[in-house]
Amino acid sequence: MNEKQYYPLTPAQEMIYLMLKYSFFHKQVTQIPASIIVKRKIDFDLLKKALDIEVERNDCLRMSFAKKHGKPVQSFSDKAVKFDVPVLTFKTKEEQENYFNADAQIPVKYLKNEIARFRFFNSFDGRYGIYINVFHLVMDASAVFTFFSDLLAIYEHLETGAPMPAPLGSFEETVKKELAYINNPERVKKDEEWFREFYTKDGEPIWNGVQGPGPLDKVRKKKPDKKYVAAFDPIHDKAELEKKPLSPEDSKIILDFMEKNGISGECLVQLGMRLHVGKINHRHDDTYFVVLCTRRRTLAEKRSGGSMTSILPWRLILPETLTFSEALDKMKAFQGDIFRHMDFPYNNYRALEGEYFGYGPADGSSTMMFSWFPLENSTMNGWEYEFNGYNLGRYVMPLYSYSMKDASSGGLKFAYLHRTAMISKEDIDSLHDNTVKALVAGCSNPDLTLGSIMDMID
Amino acid sequence: MLEQIREVICNYVDVDPETITADASLRSDLSMSSLDLINVAVEIEDTFDISLPNSDMQNITTVGELITYIEVNK
Incomplete structure (x- = not known):
C-alpha cells in the first residue's frame, strides 16, 4: 500500500495560515463564505450529482490537513469524497442573510476532516442559490469562482446534454511547483x-x-x-x-x-x-x-x-x-x-x-x-x-x-x-x-x- | 520559431494555435491581458535566454514583432 503523500504549506498558504496562528482565542476564521444566486430553475437533486462530479474533477476538494511536528501539512486523496448538502428555503432577505452571515463565522474544522460546507437554497425572491464556506488554504477567491462556474457547466451537461467543460488543472501540481520554488x-x-x-x-x-x-x-x-x-x-x-x-x-x-x-x-x-x-x-x-x-x-x-x-x-x-x-x-x-x-x-x-x-x-x-x-x-x-x-x-x-x-x-x-x-x-x-x-x-x-x-x- | 512561440502563448491563453500567426495582435486577436504579456515575456526569457523587460514587451503588438525582437536580441 502506498504511503500517503504529505506536503508542507506553500508560501501562499503560509501567509493565510498566519491569521490562524495569531488567533489567540481560537475564534478566528480563515475561510471564504460565498454564494451565487441564479434565476434559472435548478433541480437540486441533479445539482448534487453535479457536485459529486465536481469533487472528482477538482482535486482541492479532496484535500485533508493534519499537524506533523506542530506544523500543518496537507494531502490529496484519489478516493471519492462525498459532501452532505442540506437544501434550505428562505422566506425573507433578512432570514437568508442572517443564516449565511452566521455560518460564515463558524470555523471550518480543517483538522477534523471538514474543508468546506455547502448549502443549496431556494432564495426568498424565487431564485436558486449555491453557498460554499471553504477553508482558505483549500481555495482562494479565484478558485471559488472556478468552482461555481465548473459546477454550473457540469449541471448544464447533466440537464441538457451540453458538452462537459474542459478538465480542471491540478492544485497538487501547483503545490509541488510552489514548493520547488522555495527549495531553489x-x-x-x-x-x-x-x-x-x-x-x-x-x-x-x-x-x-x-x-x-x-x-x-x-x-x-x-x-x-x-x-x-x-x-x-x-x-x-x-x-x-x-x-x-x-x-x-x-x-x-x-x-x-x-x-x-x-x-x-x-x-x-x-x-x-x-x-x-x-x-x-x-x-x-x-x-x-x-x-x-x-x-x-x-x-x-x-x-x-x-x-x-x-x-x-x-x-x-x-x-x-x-x-x-x-x-x-x-x-x-x-x-x-x-x-x-x-x-x-x-x-x-x-x-x-x-x-x-x-x-x-x-x-x-x-x-x-x-x-x-x-x-x-x-x-x-x-x-x-x-x-x-x-x-x-x-x-x-x-x-x-x-x-x-x-x-x-x-x-x-x-x-x-x-x-x-x-x-x-x-x-x-x-x-x-x-x-x-x-x-x-x-x-x-x-x-x-x-x-x-x-x-x-x- | 513560430512553433515555439505558439507553444509558449498556448500555455497562457485559450486560443486555437492556428490563429497565432505573425500578423496576429497579442492583445486584440489573442486576447492577452497585461498579466499574460508579462508571463509570456518571462517564459520567453527562459526559453530563448534573452532579456525581455516589461517596457519592451508593452511596445510589442504582434507575434511577428515578438519574433523579430527575439532574433535581434538572441
Whole structure:
C-alpha cells in the first residue's frame, strides 16, 4: 500500500495560515463564505450529482490537513469524497442573510476532516442559490469562482446534454511547483534582490491609515520619529462587513474608462483609495497598500482550485503634480514589475521590513489591504448570476476591501471587512464616498492632477 | 520559431494555435491581458535566454514583432 503523500504549506498558504496562528482565542476564521444566486430553475437533486462530479474533477476538494511536528501539512486523496448538502428555503432577505452571515463565522474544522460546507437554497425572491464556506488554504477567491462556474457547466451537461467543460488543472501540481520554488535558492535570491532594492530606494514608508494620522500621532508622543504603528491585533478582532454597490451612472463612467484604456481594476480602484488616504494623512504622496493578487499564470492554473494568492506590498510615491492618467501609468508599470517577483514569500518580505524598518510581527505603515475580484458577466458560462460574500465576524488585519463587477446589475460593487475596534463605520463611509468621487472625477477627466482631485474630495 | 512561440502563448491563453500567426495582435486577436504579456515575456526569457523587460514587451503588438525582437536580441 502506498504511503500517503504529505506536503508542507506553500508560501501562499503560509501567509493565510498566519491569521490562524495569531488567533489567540481560537475564534478566528480563515475561510471564504460565498454564494451565487441564479434565476434559472435548478433541480437540486441533479445539482448534487453535479457536485459529486465536481469533487472528482477538482482535486482541492479532496484535500485533508493534519499537524506533523506542530506544523500543518496537507494531502490529496484519489478516493471519492462525498459532501452532505442540506437544501434550505428562505422566506425573507433578512432570514437568508442572517443564516449565511452566521455560518460564515463558524470555523471550518480543517483538522477534523471538514474543508468546506455547502448549502443549496431556494432564495426568498424565487431564485436558486449555491453557498460554499471553504477553508482558505483549500481555495482562494479565484478558485471559488472556478468552482461555481465548473459546477454550473457540469449541471448544464447533466440537464441538457451540453458538452462537459474542459478538465480542471491540478492544485497538487501547483503545490509541488510552489514548493520547488522555495527549495531553489537561486530563484528566491533573485526575487529577494528586487525586494531589497524596492525597500531601500525610497527609505522608510510613513503611516497612512484609513482613520487618519491619529494612531501615529499617539505613538509619536513618546517616540517622535516613529513612522509606523501596531496595526494588527489578534485580541480586538471583531469585524463588520460593509457592502456598497455603486450607482449605474458612476459604474458606467469607471467601467468605460477601464475598458477604453486597458486599466486593471487593481490599479484604478487603488488610485481612488490612495487619494483619500493620502488626503486625510497630511496629503502624503507616499502610500503603501497590501494587494492580494492571484498567482494564476498558466491556463491550467487559471482553471483550477486551490489557494495561490500573492499578498504584495504596493508602495508608491505619486506626487500631486501627476495627472490621473500619469499616475495610472506609474501604477501599471509597478504592477508589471512586482508581478515578475510575486512568488517571493510574504514571510520573507515581512522579514525585510523588519530588517530595514524595525517592524515587529504586528507593525505596519498602512491599514490598506485590497483585492480586485476578476468576475465578468460571462464568468458563469452565460448563466445570469449574483455573487455574494458574507461577514467573517473577526479579522486580525485592520481592513480588507474588495471590489468587483456586479453581473446582476452590470455595475460595480465594493465591500469592506473592517476591524471595528480600530476602524469605524464612518471611516469606511468616508473612504468609500471619496474613492468613488475621485474615480469619477479622474475617469471623466484623466488630465486632472492628483492634487486637484484631492481638493475636490471631502 | 513560430512553433515555439505558439507553444509558449498556448500555455497562457485559450486560443486555437492556428490563429497565432505573425500578423496576429497579442492583445486584440489573442486576447492577452497585461498579466499574460508579462508571463509570456518571462517564459520567453527562459526559453530563448534573452532579456525581455516589461517596457519592451508593452511596445510589442504582434507575434511577428515578438519574433523579430527575439532574433535581434538572441
